[in-house]
Amino acid sequence: MKKHIFCLATALCMVPALAQAQSADWPSKPIRLIVPFPAGGPTDLVAREAANILREEFKQTVIVDNKPGGNGTLGHAVLAKSPADGYTIGLLVITVAIAPHLGNAPFDTFKDFAPISNMVSMTPIVVANNNAPFNTLAELASQAKASPGKLAFGTPGVATVPHLAAELFQMQSGTQLNHIPYKGATQQIQDLIGGSTQLDFQSSLVVAMPQIKAERIKALAVLSDQRSPQLPNVPTAKESGYPGLVVSPWFGLGAPAGTPADIVQKMHGAIAKGLGSKEVQDRFAAIGASVHPNKSPAEFSAYIKSEFERWGKVIKAANIKAE
Incomplete structure (x- = not known):
């Protein structure tokens, strides 16, 4: 009996060490990047830019996997249910702040994801x-x-x-x-x-x-916070007398909840570094997007929470129902 207890205790002690070793070796195989929208649109472009950044930084294959459906909810659900080993990540977009208020979200915004960083916002x-x-x-x-x-x-x-x-x-x-x-x-x-x-x-x-x-x-x-360089003569809503009408569909990167924190941090550093490139910024600017990397994964989590609360109030006040 004592022998069995000793073996069990030894095995349990080895679990953190094994996880640490796996994190140290990461990434040792291709990474899957889930996109919750079809190929070809602005969201897909953001995902492929993220894949290029991670591929260049970690010298590892990054496979973009489009999972459209349910206005983005299907792809987020796939991400939420994926293994939390650092080899499946996905775009985490404004959908996670909107869909739960409509009653049709097959995921929990705050329990199912490990936010990595915001990346870009579009210009409505x-x-x-x-x-x-x-x-x-x-x-x-x-x-x-x-x-x-x-x-x-x-x-x-x-x-x-x-x-x-x-x-x-x-x-x-x-x-x-x-x-x-x-x-x-x-x-x-x-x-x-x-x-x-x-x-x-x-x-x-x-x-x-x-x-x-x-x-x-x-x-x-x-409706962005500042005028678009692509349309410099068009005023913002804020300039036009509506300071609260600042709206930016945002596109970030996330992993399944439980993904090792050091892996999340490594990806955050890679994304922040990649988005600092003028070439990357210019490619986004060409489609009217601006880069907004967060200082930390925690900052991105706080931003998601603020957006969740903001749009929840609008949806309730306007009595918007899912189709």
Whole structure:
């Protein structure tokens, strides 16, 4: 009996040492990076940039694995259920701050993930049909107040960041608009050009900027904290009289909860170093994105908590329900 107890005690003592040895050898095999959206979009571009940064830093293969579905919830659920060994990581995006408030999240934002670092945020923008009788957010508010509930605006879908931004605008301006949800930004912008809608809230500059440059639509304001270098003449909502209308869809990196802290820290250091490269920053700037690495994983965790609380209040106040 004593022999069995001794063997068990010895085995238990060896567990921390084994884990430490595994962390020291990390990464000794390819790393899988889960992307909760389809290939080809801005999110996929962020993931592939992250994969390049980690690949260069650790001299190890990083495989990008797209797991779209459920407006990003499926991919996050896959990440949450993956082994916490440092060999599966994934994009951790604003979805984790929104989906739980809609009752359709197959994960726990605060128990299922080990946040590593925020990476970038996109530049949402409010655009209008060229013939719309308003050119600024103030003129838009005046027009909306004159005809409550009649002015239609498009978004890429219910509970998307542009939809939440529009609800925030209505709360802050005391207006009531008519929401037209689409299944994506492309058809949304085509209907705006054609005049089916007069107003659009877009999650980034990717779709809108070429149409603005071609003068097919006009920009009212960007919703980022600062003006976009790509559209320097377009004011921010903050400059336009709405200091609380700062919205930035963010894209960070995370691992399953329980991933060794030293591995998380190594990845954080690699991402911070990679995002400091001017070449990387310029590639993101080309799609209207700006880099925002956190000083530590703990800082990213605190940011997720603040965003979770912020959007929870907006969703509740606007009575937004999942489709």
